[in-house]
Amino acid sequence: MRWSEITVYVTIVVALALWWVWVAASRLDRLHRKVGTSRAVLDAQLVRRATVAAELATSGVLDPVSSVLVGEAAWAALSTGTSELPADLLALVGPDDVPVGGAALLAVDRGSIESELSATLREAMDEPEEVAALRADPAGDELVGLLASSWYRVQLARRFHNEAVAQTARARRGPLVRLLRLAGHAPEPSSFEMDDAWPENLGRPGARSGSAETTPPR
């Protein structure tokens, strides 16, 4: 084999390898961006749901005990939702409150706080008659409708986000991807776990009348 031939082969192999690296890197980049946007969308929807819950609590359409408890849970969700700043910013805002490895701990916390909000709201809407009475009042009907639509969007956004996380994790697991550190400094994305089970009496999202639609989405 002459040198010229060897050069040609080596060039081809190197070109193929570079091409593969380029494809893998752009795929990872796309997935990381996807996870970033889906997480932002999920955060926005969680805030939206908590806002509606807070409105529901302060509107006076619920009984006083439910109002207080829903309000408490909604406020807790809203304050974690907005304080979820990047670690360095958080350190500036309140250095005392941030434990070591703050971001991860906060994320765990947020899931359980949102789950608590879900549980409290479900409890407050436990009785079908209760919801029917809420719906009878125009202001209450609007709020219940908004709650249903924002709750449904939380479910959607969370599914889509966790799906994106799973795809990214799969792409990052490849041996060559790890060897070449193609993921760079992008942090390993984590799925968002919370209890967002549908309240039985809320009616299906989008259903106009609240009469027969008590079937939860399957």
Added chain:
Amino acid sequence: MSPRRAERPLRVGIVCPYSYDVPGGVQFHVRDLAEALIARGHEVSVLVPADDETPIPEYMTAAGRAIPVRYNGAVARMTFGPVTAARVRKWLAAGEFDVLHLHEPVTPSLGMLALWIADGPIVATFHTALIRSRPLQMAYPLVRQSLEKISARIAVSEDARRTLVEHMGGDAVVIPNGVYVDGFAQAQPDPRWTGSPERPTIAFLGRLDEARKGLPVLLEAVPRVLAEIPGARFLVAGRGETGPDEVRELLGEEAAAAVEFLGGISDDEKASLLASVDVYCGPQTGGESFGIVLVEAMSAGATVVASDLGAFSRVLDDGEAGVLFRTGDSEDLARTLVRVLRDPELRAAVSAHALEVVRQYDWATVTDQVLAVYEMVVAGRRSPVGEDPSSVRGARLLELRRGRGESR
């Protein structure tokens, strides 16, 4: 972001994989979805395989002639090839869509092409509960990267979702197929098809020569039903090679007289057929992921008797909103039909429950859910659907080659 903000009108591009020349379930779904979205003030363009002569609604763009291909146990008409790819590219560029909604993106047709070419907010709906096909398994590594471009996946039923989870990994949200419930509920019965206690009517709808639609199962049950209820009439609607001659051969002159072939019928005729008959029979033997026609029959007030496929029992609320029989078992079907036809109270109870169940499939509900998905997908992105740079190289190469071919 205020929860009360008004929905801004979206530019939606929908891609239908199957040909509009021979309409089927997915095509109707795409059409109805497009019309429901347009009715809410959104701008919709649908890309669909269709002959240039085939009349299509004005919001649709024909992507060229479709060729019959055997896929997933049925003959489907699909479009593919470089010319089609170029048309998809042109349609995408002209549309500047806020969101691209693909149907059946793993079917080797327009959806798969569009997914390869496009980049941006993409929603995909999976309709089939398909058994893992070997060709798909082979092509999967190639398709997977494209599939990662999908921001939101919708499955039309729990069964379609399970197929997706098991065969491709990943999850999807379940949004059922829509039905214009009120259109069927208000349909006028037609005296030609209305049954009487002595002469009850049983309807079947679907392609006649496709075995999995289950016409043979129903035909085999005909003599057994006639033995108990001699006046029963079986109304068979749909296109296909099977006709009166085959039935006469199969069942004999006497029984064949009870089977009436209506041929292909229009949407209005379908609604009034379903509103007229006593029982709608869904004897499908498999490959069904949803059963839209069952929902239509339920909306129109017919009592549904269907095989106990997973998808069907879910739609029929585990037999509360319709009566189930053992899939593929003609004897059981005959017994069930006789039982249902002789028991008006059972029919009334089942139909009443069915009318409650179908509300969740009404387009009013389904469109809201689809729009919520669009909203989630669009929220994260600033730019509309564009071209995926990695698909461009291939196209440039093709153009170059074609250019050279023409110059020769």
